[in-house]
Amino acid sequence: MPNPFISVILAHYPSIEQLRATTELEIERALLRCIVEYCADGMHPMITRDAIPTLLLEDGGYAYSVQTKSDLERVIARAWKGLEDGGLIEEPDSYNGKNGYRVPSAKGKSAHAATDYTGVRMRTRFAREMFHPSLPDAAWNAFSVGDYDTAIFEAFKSLEVAVRNKGSLASTDFGAALMKKAFDPDNGPLREVAAPRSRRVARCDLFTGAFGEIPNPKGHNDPTITDTLIAVEELMTAGVLRRIVDNA
Known part of the structure; x- marks a missing residue:
């Protein structure tokens, strides 16, 4: 069995491919948790950077x-430096410090206590390839670090631009009003002319309703999104709508 504290990293990233693909911030969070828990067990008051890859290969x-060893050393070294630069780990004393040992700082312990590790683990289950190819970097990067409101806002902003461009509509048209104009069942440039009018009305309602409800929770005074699955559902919704636009 792997060291119980290093298993934190293995639980988040079961394969080396997942570890390579994740963001530096997410790795720093997992590594910080590992260090805090490792140094709190009473048997290991401090740890070195080089011990982490060794333990991960047990x-x-x-x-x-x-x-794999080379990749681990590179990834851990980068995350370790991020924790040091952020003041989240520090030397236990000058003697052990010069020998490479570090312990979590008070700031690091506080950050560890405030981190949503369940969300971190959930996000690793969703690869970018699962979303529509048009999902912008800004949306994916925000999702990857748990900023779900921004991720959804950026995904729908990209969708809005696609609708405006595909329908050759004015740059002054935004949001639900833009969708209503683009998919107007009688004269909208993106309406499906061959479809029954009832379906054209439904599609117009689908887009105007989505843009009226989803993209800007802060603007609607809705609670900040903290549930990973809700964020995924709304990003997937943007993808479904984008596919309709692409085929219009």
């Missing part, structure tokens, strides 16, 4: 290869 950890 029995029950990642399968050893020269490439």
Whole structure:
């Protein structure tokens, strides 16, 4: 079995491919949790950077290869530096510090206590390829670090631009009003002319309703989105709507 504290990282990133693909911030969060819990067990008051890759390659950890070892050392070194630069880990004392040992700082312990590790773990289950190819970097990057409101806002902003461009509509048209104009069942440039009018009305309602309800929770005084699955559902909704626009 892997070291119980290093298993935190393995739980978030079961394969080395997932670890390579995740953001630096997410790795820093997982590494901080590992360090805090490792140093709090009473047996390991401090830890070195080089110990982490070694522990991750023990029995029950990642399968050893020269490439995997190299990748782990690079990823952990980058995350370790991020924690140091952010003041989240520090030298326990001058003697052990010069030998590479670090402990979580008070700031690091506070950050650890405030981190939503369940959300971190949930996000690793969703690869970018699961979303519509048009999902902008700004939306994906925000989702990857748990900023769901921004992710959804950016996804729908990109969709709005696609509708405006596809329908050759004015740059002064926005949101639900833009959707109503683009998909107007009688004269909207993106209406499906061959479809029955009832379906054209339904499509117009679909787009205007989505833009009236989803993209800007802060603007509607709705609570900030904290549930990963709700964020995924709304990003997927943007993808479904984008597919309709692409085929219009």
